[in-house]
Amino acid sequence: MQSQTTARGPAAVTAPGDDARATQAVDLREVRHAFGALIVLDGISLAMRPGETVALVGPSGCGKSTLLELVCGLQAPDGGSVAAAPAALVPQRDALLPWADALDNAALPLRLQGTRRADARRRAAPLLAELGLAGFEHAKPHELSGGMRQRVAFVRALLTGRGLLCLDEPFGALDALTRADMHRWLSDALAAEPRTVLLVTHDIEEALVLADRVCVLSPRPARIVCELAVPGDCPRDPADHELVELRRQAMEALRAC
Numbered sequence: 001m002q003s004q005t006t007a008r009g010p011a012a013v014t015a016p017g018d019d020a021r022a023t024q025a026v027d028l029r030e031v032r033h034a035f036g037a038l039i040v041l042d043g044i045s046l047a048m049r050p051g052e053t054v055a056l057v058g059p060s061g062c063g064k065s066t067l068l069e070l071v072c073g074l075q076a077p078d079g080g081s082v083a084a085a086p087a088a089l090v091p092q093r094d095a096l097l098p099w100a101d102a103l104d105n106a107a108l109p110l111r112l113q114g115t116r117r118a119d120a121r122r123r124a125a126p127l128l129a130e131l132g133l134a135g136f137e138h139a140k141p142h143e144l145s146g147g148m149r150q151r152v153a154f155v156r157a158l159l160t161g162r163g164l165l166c167l168d169e170p171f172g173a174l175d176a177l178t179r180a181d182m183h184r185w186l187s188d189a190l191a192a193e194p195r196t197v198l199l200v201t202h203d204i205e206e207a208l209v210l211a212d213r214v215c216v217l218s219p220r221p222a223r224i225v226c227e228l229a230v231p232g233d234c235p236r237d238p239a240d241h242e243l244v245e246l247r248r249q250a251m252e253a254l255r256a257c
């Protein structure tokens, strides 16, 4: 079931004449948001179909994380409306519990749903292993690298079972090889079990490798200045000539604003 937040607070998703909206996984309409006098988002409209992956790229501080927080219902917009399916957020900082080991951290959503600890750990273990963390199940967050912690947070988001994943620079702390492995793993995981993904990344190449659509945001206050549809199956080859051309277009849009 979708939730909808307007500038005036939560509202029913089945507003009269708004049936089409409930079929979108995300539907942002003219979203505006400010922190005091600092206007961060300035009229963002974006609809996402279920199963679609959309990447948001834009300069540092333009409002990408804020937009994810609005989609996840962690904040209400100051203007416009946000409708979205229940989402799992992988925040930029992993927000793991410092006293719990990697497996307990990953399994947290299952525990919150009432699963017994041993069962929750048993279900989380293969996912951690798939992401290259076999042998680190008992490590506490401070014993893991930044990239490892991100992957634990990623498994935790997957185990919420939610259909919408909001990923805030999920691969930012990874070396190039591990990042490419993660791109492959995510693409395979989404092919096996489709989810809607809203991905924030600084890396245009990563956006083009993973997303069906790339939205380029202006500097703050953010607007969508360019939307690029990306053809082909994921993960794509960044050397593909179509991707090279799309990368050029995205760079041009970023430079023009």
Ligand SMILES: Nc1ncnc2c1ncn2[C@@H]1O[C@H](COP(=O)(O)OP(=O)(O)OP(=O)(O)O)[C@@H](O)[C@H]1O
Binding pocket: 035, 038, 040, 058, 059, 060, 061, 062, 063, 064, 065, 066, 067, 092, 220
């Ligand atoms: N809770 C808050 N209170 C006040 N200002 C905030 C708050 N959260 C974010 N900001 C400001 O809003 C702007 C947008 O921040 P946000 O984190 O959304 O940008 P971003 O595009 O995700 O940045 P980055 O790419 O560097 O992670 C920044 O200027 C930031 O300082």
